[in-house]
Amino acid sequence: MVTILSTVEAQAPSAAGPSGCGPVPVPVPVVAVPGPGVAAALPNGAPPGPPPVADDSKTNLIVNYLPQSMSQEELRSLFGSLGDIESCKLVRDKVTGQSLGYGFVNYVEAGDADRAIGALNGLKLQTKTIKVSYARPSSASIRDANLYVSGLPKAMGQKEMEQLFSQYGRIITSRILVDQVTGVSRGVGFIRFDKRVEAEEAVRGLHGQKPLGAAEPITVKFANTPGQKSGGALLSLCPGARRYGALHPPPQRFRLDNLLNVAYGVKSPLSLLPRFSPLAIEAVPALAGVGLGTPGPGWCIFVYNLAPEADESVLWQLFGPFGAVTNVKVIRDFATNKCKGFGFVTMTNYEEAAMAIASLNGYRLGDRVLQVSFKTTKQHKA
DNA sequence: TCGTATT
Numbered sequence: 534m535v536t537i538l539s540t541v542e543a544q545a546p547s548a549a550g551p552s553g554c555g556p557v558p559v560p561v562p563v564v565a566v567p568g569p570g571v572a573a574a575l576p577n578g579a580p581p582g583p584p585p586v587a588d589d590s591k592t593n594l595i596v597n598y599l600p601q602s603m604s605q606e607e608l609r610s611l612f613g614s615l616g617d618i619e620s621c622k623l624v625r626d627k628v629t630g631q632s633l634g635y636g637f638v639n640y641v642e643a644g645d646a647d648r649a650i651g652a653l654n655g656l657k658l659q660t661k662t663i664k665v666s667y668a669r670p671s672s673a674s675i676r677d678a679n680l681y682v683s684g685l686p687k688a689m690g691q692k693e694m695e696q697l698f699s700q701y702g703r704i705i706t707s708r709i710l711v712d713q714v715t716g717v718s719r720g721v722g723f724i725r726f727d728k729r730v731e732a733e734e735a736v737r738g739l740h741g742q743k744p745l746g747a748a749e750p751i752t753v754k755f756a757n758t759p760g761q762k763s764g765g766a767l768l769s770l771c772p773g774a775r776r777y778g779a780l781h782p783p784p785q786r787f788r789l790d791n792l793l794n795v796a797y798g799v800k801s802p803l804s805l806l807p808r809f810s811p812l813a814i815e816a817v818p819a820l821a822g823v824g825l826g827t828p829g830p831g832w833c834i835f836v837y838n839l840a841p842e843a844d845e846s847v848l849w850q851l852f853g854p855f856g857a858v859t860n861v862k863v864i865r866d867f868a869t870n871k872c873k874g875f876g877f878v879t880m881t882n883y884e885e886a887a888m889a890i891a892s893l894n895g896y897r898l899g900d901r902v903l904q905v906s907f908k909t910t911k912q913h914k915a
Numbered sequence: 916t917c918g919t920a921t922t
Binding site: 596597598622624669671675676679681683684708720725756 | 919921922
């Protein structure tokens, strides 16, 4: 484990991840670094060129679309399974302390950052699909670059909207809101530009304009910032409610086939899943975190019949969709570093853990059938 | 008709 160090501020310029939402292929961004124009020696004899700013453009990741309940420690646990972490920060609301749903992970090694993108981008955690990409260098010029667009033709898709806006700058993300039932566009979307000046230009150029063939003009304005409310009464401040847990949203109805096929590309019909009931013996709320499971809060789950190549990200992918996962561990042979066939997962909430066990026990992962259960306590091991 | 991407 690595001690948390202060985040390095300065970064060399780099490209950001691709535009678009959700799990998308992440090309390794390479952008030429605009160097200083002059290379003259300094009076003090110091070497010419830029000051020795730390270049974390290849180690520092931004993680978006994190579940609301995910803590910084869980973020560290998730990404720490891929390599040593230099720093890790979950961004929170200054007033309430609530997660803003994104964070930064800076690895020691660039190769680990690259692997983390490959392993964790698109990971499903509860209701979210996280996005992992290289962080752009922090700068005031990239803030407040998010636009709200309404009045879009219902037939306009994300791609078309991007085409419309891309003439004004580089698009970081875009989204069109759709009716949850019908899936039809609500005519409302968001465009985040790389630079605020690009967004400003887009407002000037597109607000009140009619897209090609459209009947109505579109509205283009800056989107609300996270602090602003959009509708109902403002939630009362809850200074003490920084820790999730008690007020966890109920588990969703999971589509295992979707959730797991995305992660593994395997076919596994729900009909193959065992359906034993998650027994009630240990289901005494007051006893959560004791008895079964580990020291520390949560429910420890034993996972057996993992492949030798299994790593922590596999366990995150398997259990993350079911609810709050605080820790995962693959047990490896010391000499070979291969998985010894089993591992452990800690989940915060009993109901979610029980659902994960009920769903994943007997699940076929590749050519293996997993055995999943609550970890049994081996007492008195001195 | 406003989900949450720059520490």
